[in-house]
Amino acid sequence: MLDREEAERRAAEFLAERSRTWGPSSDVRIIPEYCFTDQGWFVAPYDHVEYLDHGREDMQLGGNLPVRVELSTGSCRFLTWAEAHDFLERGLL
Numbered sequence: 001m002l003d004r005e006e007a008e009r010r011a012a013e014f015l016a017e018r019s020r021t022w023g024p025s026s027d028v029r030i031i032p033e034y035c036f037t038d039q040g041w042f043v044a045p046y047d048h049v050e051y052l053d054h055g056r057e058d059m060q061l062g063g064n065l066p067v068r069v070e071l072s073t074g075s076c077r078f079l080t081w082a083e084a085h086d087f088l089e090r091g092l093l
Contacts, residue, residue, distance in 0.1 A: 002071045007042035008035060011067040014076035015046055030067070036092055042069040043079065043087065066093070 002010070012030045019026045027049045034045040044067040050059035065078040079087075087093040 002042070002069065002074055004035075004037070004042065006074075007037075007069045007071060008032060008044060010074055010076055011035075011042065011044035011069050014069075015044070015067050018078075028061070028064075037071065038087070038092060040071050042071055043067070043092070044069065045093065 008030060015028060015030060019028050022028075028046050029049050029052060030044045030046045031052065036043055046064065046067065047061050048056075048059040050056040051061070065081070065084055067076055068079050068083070069076050084093060
């Protein structure tokens with residue numbers, strides 16, 4: 001079972017790898033204060049660095065699905081829309 005620190009590290013590595021192909025939107029970072037665990041998952045929202053560090057609202061991402069880390073295995077993927085809606089309905093995202 002991964003602890004929060006290891007899960008966040010894996011989420012960040014997964015995001016860095018996946019975002020390399022996104023062009024101008026590729027400078028993204030996990031938002032640690034918005035991360036949470038639920039049902040054996042670590043969920044890691046992220047946004048563009050220019051928005052996070054400098055408040056540039058024109059760089060804020062929309063429609064990006066958080067990274068999901070399976071705490072028992074360490075496997076990572078992006079949330080599905082159904083999972084995101086479930087978290088939204090429960091006030092977690």
